[in-house]
Amino acid sequence: MLFDVYDLMDIEPVEADGCRITDKRGDRYLDFYGGHAVISIGHSHPLYVERMERQLRKIGFYSNSVINPLQEELAERLSSLSSCPGYNLFLCNSGAEANENALKLASFVTGRSKILACKSSFHGRTSAAVAVTDQPAIQAPLNGVHPVTFIHLNDAEAATAALLSREYAAVIVEGIQGVGGIRVADANFLAAIRRACDATGTCLILDEVQSGYGRSGKFFAFQHAPGISPDIISMAKGMGNGFPVAGILIRDTIQARKGMLGTTFGGNYLACTAALAVLEVMEKERLVERAALLGERLITTLQGEEGVIEVRGRGLMIGVDTDIPHAILRRRLLRDHRVLTGYSGKNTLRLLPPLVVTDEEADLLLSAFAASLASERGGDA
Numbered sequence: 001m002l003f004d005v006y007d008l009m010d011i012e013p014v015e016a017d018g019c020r021i022t023d024k025r026g027d028r029y030l031d032f033y034g035g036h037a038v039i040s041i042g043h044s045h046p047l048y049v050e051r052m053e054r055q056l057r058k059i060g061f062y063s064n065s066v067i068n069p070l071q072e073e074l075a076e077r078l079s080s081l082s083s084c085p086g087y088n089l090f091l092c093n094s095g096a097e098a099n100e101n102a103l104k105l106a107s108f109v110t111g112r113s114k115i116l117a118c119k120s121s122f123h124g125r126t127s128a129a130v131a132v133t134d135q136p137a138i139q140a141p142l143n144g145v146h147p148v149t150f151i152h153l154n155d156a157e158a159a160t161a162a163l164l165s166r167e168y169a170a171v172i173v174e175g176i177q178g179v180g181g182i183r184v185a186d187a188n189f190l191a192a193i194r195r196a197c198d199a200t201g202t203c204l205i206l207d208e209v210q211s212g213y214g215r216s217g218k219f220f221a222f223q224h225a226p227g228i229s230p231d232i233i234s235m236a237k238g239m240g241n242g243f244p245v246a247g248i249l250i251r252d253t254i255q256a257r258k259g260m261l262g263t264t265f266g267g268n269y270l271a272c273t274a275a276l277a278v279l280e281v282m283e284k285e286r287l288v289e290r291a292a293l294l295g296e297r298l299i300t301t302l303q304g305e306e307g308v309i310e311v312r313g314r315g316l317m318i319g320v321d322t323d324i325p326h327a328i329l330r331r332r333l334l335r336d337h338r339v340l341t342g343y344s345g346k347n348t349l350r351l352l353p354p355l356v357v358t359d360e361e362a363d364l365l366l367s368a369f370a371a372s373l374a375s376e377r378g379g380d381a
Contacts, residue, residue, distance in 0.1 A: 009334065009340075011023050011029065011334075011340075012024045016031070016043030016044055017042070017043050017044045018042040018043060018044075018045075018354065018356060018358075019031050019032075019042060019043070019353055019354050019356065019357045019358070019361050020043070021043070021340065027338060028338065029334075029338045029339065029340050030337075030338060030339045030340065030361060030364055030365065030368075031043070031340050031353065031354065032339055032340055032341050032351050032352070032353045032357075032365055033340045033341055033342040033350070033351075033352055033353070034238075034352045034353055034354050035242070036210075036237065036342070036352070037178070037210045037215060037237045037238060037317070037352040038237045038238060038240075038241070038242055039238070039241060039242060039354045040213055040214065040215070040237075040238030040239075040241050040278055040282070040287070040354060040355050041241050041277075041278055041281040041282065041285075041287065041354065041355065041356055042241075042354045042355075042356040043242075043354070045241070045277075045281055045356070047277060047280065047281055048241055048274070048277040048278070048281065051273050051274075051276070051277040051280075052243070052270065052273055052274060052277070055269055055270060055273040056270065058269075059269050060268070060269055060270050061265075061268045061269060061270065062268070062269070063264060063268075064262070064263065064264075064266070064267060068267065068268075068269065068272065070269060070272035070273065070276065071089070071091060071267045071272055073272070073276060074089065074091075074267075074272050074275050074276055074279075075088070075089040077276060077279050078249070078275075078279065079249075081219065081279055081282070081283060082219040082220060082249075083219060083223070084219075084220070084233070084249055086251060086252050087233070087249040087250060087251055087252065088249070088250045088251075088252055088254075088256070089247055089248075089249055089250075090247055090248050090250060090261055090266075091245065091246070091247045091263070091266045091267030091271065091272070092246045092247060092248075092263045092266035092267075093244045093245065093246055093263065093265050093266050093271075094124070094236055094244060094246050095123075095124055095207075095209035095210075095234065095235075095236035095237060095246055096123070096124025096125050096126040096129045096130075097124075097126065097236075097246060097263070097266075098124075098209060098234035098235060098236050098246040098247060098248050099123045099124050099126075099128070099129040099132075099172070099205075099207060099209070099234050100124065100126045100127070100128050100129050101248055101261050102170075102172070102205045102207075102232045102234045102248050103115060103128045103129070103132065103169070103170060103172065103205070104128065104261070105203075105232060105248070105250065105254065105260070105261065106169045106170035106203035106205060106231070106232065107169045107170075108260060109169075109203060109254055110168075110169040110170070110201060110202065110203060111169075112167065112168060112169035113146075113147055113169060114147045114148070114149065114167045114168045114169060115128075115131075115132050115146065115147070115148045115149075115168060115169060115170055115171070115172060116148075116149050116151065116159065116162050116163060116168050116170070116171040116172070116202075117132040117133075117134065117148055117149070117150055117151075117171070117172050117173075118134065118150065118151060118152065118153045118172075118173055118174070118177070118180075119134045119150045119151065119152050119153065119180075120134055120153065120177055120179075120180030120181065120183070120345070121133055121134045121135075121150075121153075121172075121173075121174060121177060121179075121180060121207075122134075122135060122174070122177070122178060122179035122180060123172060123174075123207055123209075124209075125138060127142070127143060127146070128146055130143050131143045131144075131145075131146035131148050132146070132148050132172050134150050134180075135179065149162055149168075153173070153177060153180070153183055153185060153189070154185065154186050154188075154189040155189070156188055156189045156192035156193070159171065159189070159192060159193050159196065160192050160193075160195075160196045163193070163196035163197060163199075163200050163202055164196060164199070164200060166200045166201070166202075168200075168202050169202065169203060170202060170203040170204070170205050170231075170232075171193055171197065171202060171203075171204055171205065172205040172207055173185050173189075173190070173193065173204075173205070173206060173207065174206075174207045174208075174209075174210070174211060175206055175207070175208050175211040175212065175216065175220060175221025175222045176210070176211040176216060176221045176313060176314060176317055178210040178211065178317070178344060178350070179344050179345075180344065180345060181312070181319055181321075181344050181345025181346070181348045182312045182313040182317060182318060182319025182344060182345075182348060182350060183312060183319075184221070184224075184312065184313065184314060185221070185222070185225075186225070187224070187225035187226065187228075190222060190225045190228045191225065191227070191228065194227075194228055194229070197231070203231040203232060203254075204230045204231050204232075205230060205231065205232045205233075205234065206220065206222045206228075206230040206232070206233050206234070207234050208220045208221060208222070208233055208234060208235050209234055209235060209236045209237055209246070210237055210317070210352075211317055212233075212235045212237075212238065212239075213235065213237070213238035213239055213278070213282075214238070214282055214287050214288035214291050214315070214355055215238060215291060215315055215316055215317045215352070215355065216291070216295075216313075216314040216315040216316075216317055217288065217289075217291045217292025217293075217295055217296075217314055217315030217316075218288065218292075218314075218315075219288055220233060220235075221314065221317075224314060229251070230251075231250070231251050231253075231254065232248050232249065232250055232251070232254075233248065233249040234246075234247075234248050235247055235248070235249070238278070238355075239274075239275050239278065240271060240274040240275055240278065241274060241277070241278050242274075243270060243271060243274035244265075244271065245266075245267075245271035245272070245274055245275050246266075247266075247267075282355070285356065287355040287356065288355075290355060290356075291315035291316045291355050292314075292315050294315075294316065294357065294359070294362055295313070295314060295315035295316045295317075295318065297362070298316075298318060298351070298362055298365075298366070299311050299313065299318060301366050302318070302320055302366070302369065305369065305370055305373060306373075306374075306377070307322050307323050307324065307373045307374075307377050308320060308321070308322050308373075309321040309322060309323060312348075313351075316351070316352065316353055316355060316357070317351075317352060318350070318351040318352075319344060319345070319348040319349070319350055319351075320348065320349040320351065320369075321345075321347055321348055321349075322347070322349065322373060323377070324373060324376045324377065325347060326343040326347050326348060326349050327343070328376055329349055329372055329373065329376060330342075330343060330349065332372040332375060332376055333368055333369065333372045336368075336371070336372060336375070337364075337368035337371065337372065339364070339365060339368045339369075351365070353365075
């Protein structure tokens, strides 16, 4: 028996391609959730499949006790395509692990233990990551040992006042809050935090686990705020298009020492191959630019629908608040139109499609959304 912790949809996928999923009954679904924003270049992308098959025939895994040139190649490609020169890469396996290592590294560097985080945040379920996550339902008594202060996202005055105490190892902020309701960290807030961190020797950690890898229409969401250079950037989800791979980018002013960080599976041959294939497809198909253009159209159109209270987000990371509970609207979209969506916050429909989503598929989503909203507001069964 499985440990029953997931609320499952009545779908058993057996095949997928692009933005489409086929279940065991043969029904086809439009995937506008990407498995929690993980599927970046589409399901079963031919180039991705070819690169993974070819690497598996050579060598799939060895630990970090040997030289793996794919790690260096990934670090160079990532630095170039993300427009983040002057950063070093540490590879691991998941978003939680990336944030755990980011927080630990900040504590090593500063010699401090306190962390400043944002209300409604989500940074993972491991010890330090869940401690800086403002989701009480997932925090066990064990997690209370970490000294964390929470402020409201975009409250620059509160953030500055806290940091000027010089007690904090780091402040951790999501470029766009995902679980918190698709709420964007604004430019003035990030600039104020950067100034306060510079003045106090505090590390600025930007959590781009969900908002990174082109999803916002920039490679990282913080890049919508000009002049912001985090000390550490955490990333995962879309990085491997479904293969577990994650990492942190670390400014070269932070010095490494042997044994400071470590991982068994992180940066293995298949993980690096997956990440390199994702970057190759993103560059060839201009997916970052596409996310910006298509996201703008989706947001503008959704804002005009009757019953929509607010639309938030950037690129293909979109949250829609309506006057219908998200659970009801999601069920209607799934049942009547075979469209997969997610949710976050108290009443937010969350749209996180693969970045290869076509104009035609976007139109299908918009049509299904309008029909579903009208049906529920009109009381149709």
